[in-house]
Amino acid sequence: MEVLTPRSLDDALRLKAELPAARFVQGGTDVLVELNFDRSRPAALINLNEVAELRGFLRENGALVLGSGLTYAELMQPELATALPALAEASRTVGSPQIRNRGTIGGNLGTASPAGDALPPLLVESAQVEIASVRGRRALPLAEFLVGPKRNALEPDELVVSIRISPSGSRQTFMKVGPRNAMVIAVCSLALSVDRERGELRAAFGSAGPVTGLVTAPLDEAERFPAAVAAAASPIDDVRGTAAYRRHALRVLTGRALERCLA
Amino acid sequence: MSATRPKIKARPPTRPRLGKIGESVPRSDGTPKVMGEFAYASDLHAADMLWGHTLRSPHAHARIAEIDISQAVGMPGVHAVLTHADVPGRKTYGLEFTDQPVLAIDRVRYFGEPVAVVAAEHPEQARRAAEAIRVVYELLEPVADPERATEMEPLHPDRPTMGHGYRDDPRSNVVRHMVIRHGDPETAGDVTVDGVYEVGSQDQAFLGPESGLAIPDGEGGVDIYVATQWLHVDRDQVAPCLGLTVEQVRVHLAGVGGAFGGREDLSMQIHGALLALHTNRPVKFVYNREESFTGHVHRHPAKIWCEHRATRDGRITCVRMRILLDGGAYASSSTTVTSNAASFALGPYRVDNALIESTSVYTNNPPCGAMRGFGAVQTCFAAEAQMDRLAAELGIDPVELRLLNALAPGDYLPTGQLIDGALPTAEVIRRAAALEPPAPEGFPRDPIRLPGGAGNTTRGAGVHRGVGFAVGFKNICYSEGFDDSCAARVQLYADGSATVHCAATEVGQGVTDVILQVARTELGTDRITLAPHTTATVGSAGSASASRLTWMVSGAVRDACRAALEEQERREGGEVDVERVHHHRPTTPLDPETGQITGERAHVALAVAAMRAVVEVDIDLGLTRVVWVGTAQDVGKAINPQAVHGQIEGGTAQGLGLALMEEIQTRDGRIVNASFTDYLIPTALDMPPVTVVLVEDPEPDAPYGAKGVGEPPAIVSVAAIAAAVRDATGRALTRVPIRADDICL
Numbered sequence A: 001m002e003v004l005t006p007r008s009l010d011d012a013l014r015l016k017a018e019l020p021a022a023r024f025v026q027g028g029t030d031v032l033v034e035l036n037f038d039r040s041r042p043a044a045l046i047n048l049n050e051v052a053e054l055r056g057f058l059r060e061n062g063a064l065v066l067g068s069g070l071t072y073a074e075l076m077q078p079e080l081a082t083a084l085p086a087l088a089e090a091s092r093t094v095g096s097p098q099i100r101n102r103g104t105i106g107g108n109l110g111t112a113s114p115a116g117d118a119l120p121p122l123l124v125e126s127a128q129v130e131i132a133s134v135r136g137r138r139a140l141p142l143a144e145f146l147v148g149p150k151r152n153a154l155e156p157d158e159l160v161v162s163i164r165i166s167p168s169g170s171r172q173t174f175m176k177v178g179p180r181n182a183m184v185i186a187v188c189s190l191a192l193s194v195d196r197e198r199g200e201l202r203a204a205f206g207s208a209g210p211v212t213g214l215v216t217a218p219l220d221e222a223e224r225f226p227a228a229v230a231a232a233a234s235p236i237d238d239v240r241g242t243a244a245y246r247r248h249a250l251r252v253l254t255g256r257a258l259e260r261c262l263a
Numbered sequence B: 001m002s003a004t005r006p007k008i009k010a011r012p013p014t015r016p017r018l019g020k021i022g023e024s025v026p027r028s029d030g031t032p033k034v035m036g037e038f039a040y041a042s043d044l045h046a047a048d049m050l051w052g053h054t055l056r057s058p059h060a061h062a063r064i065a066e067i068d069i070s071q072a073v074g075m076p077g078v079h080a081v082l083t084h085a086d087v088p089g090r091k092t093y094g095l096e097f098t099d100q101p102v103l104a105i106d107r108v109r110y111f112g113e114p115v116a117v118v119a120a121e122h123p124e125q126a127r128r129a130a131e132a133i134r135v136v137y138e139l140l141e142p143v144a145d146p147e148r149a150t151e152m153e154p155l156h157p158d159r160p161t162m163g164h165g166y167r168d169d170p171r172s173n174v175v176r177h178m179v180i181r182h183g184d185p186e187t188a189g190d191v192t193v194d195g196v197y198e199v200g201s202q203d204q205a206f207l208g209p210e211s212g213l214a215i216p217d218g219e220g221g222v223d224i225y226v227a228t229q230w231l232h233v234d235r236d237q238v239a240p241c242l243g244l245t246v247e248q249v250r251v252h253l254a255g256v257g258g259a260f261g262g263r264e265d266l267s268m269q270i271h272g273a274l275l276a277l278h279t280n281r282p283v284k285f286v287y288n289r290e291e292s293f294t295g296h297v298h299r300h301p302a303k304i305w306c307e308h309r310a311t312r313d314g315r316i317t318c319v320r321m322r323i324l325l326d327g328g329a330y331a332s333s334s335t336t337v338t339s340n341a342a343s344f345a346l347g348p349y350r351v352d353n354a355l356i357e358s359t360s361v362y363t364n365n366p367p368c369g370a371m372r373g374f375g376a377v378q379t380c381f382a383a384e385a386q387m388d389r390l391a392a393e394l395g396i397d398p399v400e401l402r403l404l405n406a407l408a409p410g411d412y413l414p415t416g417q418l419i420d421g422a423l424p425t426a427e428v429i430r431r432a433a434a435l436e437p438p439a440p441e442g443f444p445r446d447p448i449r450l451p452g453g454a455g456n457t458t459r460g461a462g463v464h465r466g467v468g469f470a471v472g473f474k475n476i477c478y479s480e481g482f483d484d485s486c487a488a489r490v491q492l493y494a495d496g497s498a499t500v501h502c503a504a505t506e507v508g509q510g511v512t513d514v515i516l517q518v519a520r521t522e523l524g525t526d527r528i529t530l531a532p533h534t535t536a537t538v539g540s541a542g543s544a545s546a547s548r549l550t551w552m553v554s555g556a557v558r559d560a561c562r563a564a565l566e567e568q569e570r571r572e573g574g575e576v577d578v579e580r581v582h583h584h585r586p587t588t589p590l591d592p593e594t595g596q597i598t599g600e601r602a603h604v605a606l607a608v609a610a611m612r613a614v615v616e617v618d619i620d621l622g623l624t625r626v627v628w629v630g631t632a633q634d635v636g637k638a639i640n641p642q643a644v645h646g647q648i649e650g651g652t653a654q655g656l657g658l659a660l661m662e663e664i665q666t667r668d669g670r671i672v673n674a675s676f677t678d679y680l681i682p683t684a685l686d687m688p689p690v691t692v693v694l695v696e697d698p699e700p701d702a703p704y705g706a707k708g709v710g711e712p713p714a715i716v717s718v719a720a721i722a723a724a725v726r727d728a729t730g731r732a733l734t735r736v737p738i739r740a741d742d743i744c745l
């Protein structure tokens, strides 16, 4: 299989336009598993690791622009962890140190798994996904970007450049349930924020529906919020857990998250 | 952007660290494994080698109407496509009964059963050719429920398991049914507790998948380099299927990445040899992870019905137990697992009256066979839960109750066998109970040290602490009349240095160092070389199983060293070459009707361990964290104390896995979690510190008094951890692995 390594964003977009059946690869922690298990045989790989425009982050008019090549290890560094604490907590739950050093936020969006751990905190923070192709640029709210289980709104020639967030500064947290104490795919997960500015409770759950789901409520409905989050989920029984457990756990997690964020 | 490479520090030169018996010797394979330099079987290479691939059944039960290989044989790079029709000798093999086809003949009985094999220039060509083989299956209803197996169509209508001296059972799909009738099973007690317990199917989950290389010798024979547990018995199973003599088949040990029983049965050995002989080229197989889950046997899932009766003051008067083991599609070592489950079902307690019924059945579930603990794991979990119930019913401290009933030399096993060796049950109980667990850690603390760990699910809410205690035991060495032996050969040179040959398989347990330590001790020199482990130069060492290898190898190497010294002295110097075969004392079969001994003993020796486990459980989310484990184990004599500690920690980790997370899940016989994404084994964050006390009470009959140490920790830890979770949650928790749902729904 051919591996192409563009050195700039323009080159990457051009290659993808020429070879829409090629797959982007950043950390490779999803793509290489797929290849090894023979779940996909892409025409070629486009390695984004040398595209400087995707790395790092910058501040723009109070907003944070996170490069899609940011790794979980980078998201856990103090500057970003202070601005986006739930995302940093979520990053810490991801895989092992090796995976956190390689896995990227762009890859998490690319895979768009309902279990993607970066997704609930981004959803709670109303993240915008910034997309580019040779045809131009566009931005989509994350909720519109995630269209189904492992399906996103990208066209075949498009690439995720960055994620734009205006940090709410609200109290927030992330929790993830798994049957062992590290290196698990979420049985279910929850990001929650108490956004006093907007007067809103915001919660997003993972692994409890076809896509990461967002639930909001007025601040004064905290008491009913755990039940509301559990009711909003549409979990299934699978090898990792039962629907009943997932709903129950979401209720418990929401209660605990509220306690943390209202304290 | 230029990649900066981290500087790799040059490894300090390793001075050979020598040691004699009783000294802690760092494992000779330790450094190479940590440095990534150890050659595993999957690293094997031969010039001109082809790659083998196995076509496996996608169904748990089906009739094969047709196999059409015509398209596959013509594909690029393909050198051979073989089916059962190409097996030149016996078409079936097996450890106890030859009931398993080398390649499926007219039906498939489990998901993943080998149907055809391919050799090609490139592994991908082999894989694609296998895909191009057209197999027409007619689906049959799978026997998926072991409780209904005896009422279903027989999966082996020819009953290969009958007439082998075991109890005849006319029901269909019975592999072995045994009954142990001891004293008067109608004896009553002042109190009775009963319970029904279940154990899920555990996988050995070794990291090195099945792999090996078969090389034709150009004269009709074959050399097989493979990761295995018993070289000679591999050879003895391979040769008849190839239509060769055992001399024409030589099996050599390749680097083993873990075994735990899962490599007792054959994997690629016959397939590789068939293809190598057919193509006259070396053929290599490496299973991938998913294939590995179907490529070896698992721990038997079990259901166990128990009734324990005792006097008011806590003496057990009678135990009645019924054990059902799901053997899966082929017998493998099910008969012995059935017997072991029964023999040790009562735990290390003095019980004068008992009725134990143990049955293994054929189903279309994944085949089950040997796994660390071998039947005793399942029954220990049930029996120890019963002991706790009894303690609660009687209002007696659980440790006291166990001490009160502790089995000791001079007592009898339920099979009527007098315990005449070492069995310090009371001492391991006292020593383990005396270990102080760490004081509970306060809050706040890093969530990584809370149930849920890295998941950040609690800051302390819902967390309850629990303490569990358990005792477990099992036999050391093979039982029931099996004539078990181990050979060692010593070439002692004129200058006093020596080469030792022993076919014992190093599976990561450290037997290499045991061999060397014994030889150093006996020959009084450090200049000893260990020859490659092979069938070519020395007799059988027996299996790396049943906690037997340290004992047997120590005996054989000791005897051969002493004989070599004597011989050299007799000849007044020069080079000598002697081989000695060590036998443990003989055993005889159990009576098929009563389960009682027919001679002096059915088991050679016993080993016992006690364990205290402390857990924290988030009772709202059903998440757990094992905080600490303290254990005292009867080891006879620790040949290499550091390696013994390693075995105890490793066995505890494996037991923790079964208690809390590890389970092969099947739907209608198909494995649905054949990956390390969904079959979870404990990580470093799940594993607690383990405080270990070695109780050295020498076994009178064993070389240097040493007992095997690999299995007891895997047996007792399941029960101890489950007990601790019960204590934390107040729930009955009669099934392992304990699922979150069981705790909080």
Ligand SMILES: Cc1cc2nc3c(=O)[nH]c(=O)nc-3n(C[C@H](O)[C@H](O)[C@H](O)COP(=O)(O)OP(=O)(O)OC[C@H]3O[C@@H](n4cnc5c(N)ncnc54)[C@H](O)[C@@H]3O)c2cc1C
Binding pocket: A023, A024, A025, A026, A027, A028, A029, A030, A031, A032, A033, A048, A068, A093, A094, A095, A096, A099, A102, A103, A104, A105, A106, A107, A108, A109, A110, A111, A115, A116, A117, A118, A154, A158, A159, A160, A161, A183, A184, A185, A186
């Ligand atoms: C052992 C292990 C543990 C894991 N644990 C977790 C976990 O705990 N939580 C979790 O959420 N995930 C986990 N994962 C999955 C994976 O690590 C994450 O999804 C990670 O974010 C993927 O990032 P990556 O850079 O490696 O993606 P890659 O594998 O490089 O790519 C993933 C997908 O995104 C596409 N893609 C990549 N970059 C772009 C881009 N800029 N624009 C458009 N598409 C793009 C790729 O084409 C591909 O489809 C784990 C994986 C492994 C192997």
